[in-house]
Amino acid sequence: MIEVQHLTKRYGPTTAVDDVSFSVERGEILGFLGPNGAGKTTTMRVLTGYMPPSEGKAIVAGYDVMEQPIEAKRRTGYLPETPPLYPDMTIREYLTFVARIKGVARAQRKARIDSLMERTRIVDLAHRQCGKLSKGYRQRVGLAQAMMQNPEVLILDEPTAGLDPKQIIETRQLIKDLGGDHTVILSTHILPEVSQTCHRVVIINKGRVVAVDTPDNLTARVGGSETMFVQVDAGGADVKTTLQAIPGVTHVTGGDTPGTVASFEVNSETGRDVRRDLAATIVRQGWGLLEMRPLRMSLEEIFLHLTTEEAAHE
Amino acid sequence: MSNILAIAHKELKGYFASPIGYIVVGFAAILFGQFFLGLLYFFDRSQLQAGSGFQGPQAVNVNEMLIGPLFLNVSVILLFILPLVTMRIYAEEKRSGTIELLLTAPLTDMQIVMGKFIGALILYAAMLGISVIHIGFLFTVGNPEWRPIATGYLGMLLMGGAFLSFGLFISSLTKNQIVAGVITFAVLLMFWIINWTASFAGTTTQAVLNYLSITGHLDDFTKGIVDTTHLVYYVSFIAFSLFLTVRSVDSERWRG
Numbered sequence: 001m002i003e004v005q006h007l008t009k010r011y012g013p014t015t016a017v018d019d020v021s022f023s024v025e026r027g028e029i030l031g032f033l034g035p036n037g038a039g040k041t042t043t044m045r046v047l048t049g050y051m052p053p054s055e056g057k058a059i060v061a062g063y064d065v066m067e068q069p070i071e072a073k074r075r076t077g078y079l080p081e082t083p084p085l086y087p088d089m090t091i092r093e094y095l096t097f098v099a100r101i102k103g104v105a106r107a108q109r110k111a112r113i114d115s116l117m118e119r120t121r122i123v124d125l126a127h128r129q130c131g132k133l134s135k136g137y138r139q140r141v142g143l144a145q146a147m148m149q150n151p152e153v154l155i156l157d158e159p160t161a162g163l164d165p166k167q168i169i170e171t172r173q174l175i176k177d178l179g180g181d182h183t184v185i186l187s188t189h190i191l192p193e194v195s196q197t198c199h200r201v202v203i204i205n206k207g208r209v210v211a212v213d214t215p216d217n218l219t220a221r222v223g224g225s226e227t228m229f230v231q232v233d234a235g236g237a238d239v240k241t242t243l244q245a246i247p248g249v250t251h252v253t254g255g256d257t258p259g260t261v262a263s264f265e266v267n268s269e270t271g272r273d274v275r276r277d278l279a280a281t282i283v284r285q286g287w288g289l290l291e292m293r294p295l296r297m298s299l300e301e302i303f304l305h306l307t308t309e310e311a312a313h314e
Numbered sequence: 315m316s317n318i319l320a321i322a323h324k325e326l327k328g329y330f331a332s333p334i335g336y337i338v339v340g341f342a343a344i345l346f347g348q349f350f351l352g353l354l355y356f357f358d359r360s361q362l363q364a365g366s367g368f369q370g371p372q373a374v375n376v377n378e379m380l381i382g383p384l385f386l387n388v389s390v391i392l393l394f395i396l397p398l399v400t401m402r403i404y405a406e407e408k409r410s411g412t413i414e415l416l417l418t419a420p421l422t423d424m425q426i427v428m429g430k431f432i433g434a435l436i437l438y439a440a441m442l443g444i445s446v447i448h449i450g451f452l453f454t455v456g457n458p459e460w461r462p463i464a465t466g467y468l469g470m471l472l473m474g475g476a477f478l479s480f481g482l483f484i485s486s487l488t489k490n491q492i493v494a495g496v497i498t499f500a501v502l503l504m505f506w507i508i509n510w511t512a513s514f515a516g517t518t519t520q521a522v523l524n525y526l527s528i529t530g531h532l533d534d535f536t537k538g539i540v541d542t543t544h545l546v547y548y549v550s551f552i553a554f555s556l557f558l559t560v561r562s563v564d565s566e567r568w569r570g
Contacts, residue, residue, distance in 0.1 A: 048418040073420040084415035088331035100320035
């Protein structure tokens with residue numbers, strides 16, 4: 001659905017996006033992750049036809065954004081970082097204007113606008129001026145604008161920035177619902193957002209793609225060794241040494257808290273599942289096994305890992 | 315075409331959603347009235363003098379002595395008012411980020427520029443429309459010829475169109491409204507006074523300078539003459555400015 005090939009964008013001497021390639025399948029939600037200034041917005045602006053690339057090409061919904069911009073734009077909805085609202089227009093006037101320039105047939109305009117306002121929960125404010133809306137509502141109007149012509153591709157630049165926690169959850173749910181029918185690219189620098197909403201992640205740093213994978217695979221790939229979290233009621237016995245003696249266990253930390261209940265982090269060799277042995281050993285000692293769960297490397301850690309690795313290369 | 319109209323409609327709504335539309339039309343109305351009153355007194359006195367025979371039997375003509383000068387006077391205030399109309403057109407879209415909506419919607423640059431131009435032209439036509447009241451009043455008390463009036467309005471529309479298209483171009487170059495307004499005003503003023511030095515120059519230079527003068531082409535229209543020289547001047551001025559605007563919007567994308 002979206003094909004980005006060797007995309008490069010330079011602003012004078014600075015290179016904002018450097019040889020970026022990735023593709024997005026139909027119905028997929030792709031997360032675009034990176035620190036501020038990594039080139040997320042620039043890439044999105046090229047995809048939406050707002051600006052041409054310096055090199056490389058982008059194909060959206062089967063149309064090259066440079067060769068056939070009108071056809072590509074007809075099939076793309078775009079929510080920029082700041083929702084592009086006219087402060088003097090009311091929400092309904094604004095959406096009517098958007099419907100006109102996006103080619104929604106006159107007969108369907110009203111129904112389309114009503115259903116979008118319903119979906120983004122702005123019906124009550126239909127006659128409020130856009131300039132007087134709070135950040136959260138501006139974002140919703142922007143989202144309604146992006147979905148206007150029911151485009152195949154939706155490109156959302158930080159759709160949850162500036163929203164309160166309730167609105168964030170609502171917006172994420174809305175985006176999840178859009179997946180399947182629509183192909184979505186969303187950018188963010190909030191990591192849990194990616195693991196919650198996206199099928200795949202592109203991590204970008206300093207204009208380059210650092211990794212492209214599913215959130216799960218990324219976790220597994222960077223994890224290296226496996227870590228288990230264990231909580232044991234051993235009545236003060238020396239749990240640490242016992243656990244370290246289990247074959248496959250490389251390292252045990254924790255157990256420093258006073259009292260009978262102690263928590264440990266048990267590292268084991270990669271690919272070796274020590275969970276059974278761990279449980280059996282603890283039970284055989286007559287201790288109470290209160291909790292045991294795998295500790296996975298969080299996306300935050302992966303992100304830092306990948307982006308600092310990149311820096312070390314230079 | 316429907317895209318152009320959608321943009322024009324939005325622009326026009328924008329003028330009247332903010333105070334700018336009302337201020338521009340309102341002050342234009344006051345100034346028109348003042349000019350009209352002054353010229354009417356002057357015309358009245360000339361008529362008395364002509365009647366008393368001091369200047370011979372020459373009849374005074376309401377078209378030549380009142381309506382023609384009214385158009386020329388109004389053309390001066392356009393120089394001040396129209397840059398105020400055009401300075402916000404692109405600058406405002408850039409500042410508020412709505413330019414991203416327009417440039418990522420399925421519209422060509424040409425459609426956006428044309429829509430904005432037509433929107434501004436309609437506002438200007440509304441402003442000009444107020445003078446219909448003054449001139450219409452003359453028909454109730456006198457007997458003016460309507461043909462020079464019609465060509466006069468055509469000339470005014472073309473000249474205003476030239477001012478607006480140029481202002482639109484300057485607005486597309488900057489994010490700052492004040493800068494856009496001042497540059498537009500200064501350059502239009504330049505075009506207005508460019509032939510003042512003509513009489514001191516050689517014949518060829520004189521002809522060129524006179525041809526470039528933006529207001530010099532209006533005279534014949536107010537006398538009822540539609541000369542193709544003047545038509546070509548205004549139409550090509552407008553077309554060239556709009557072309558430059560399209561190029562400027564396009565180059566903005568490349569520069570980022």
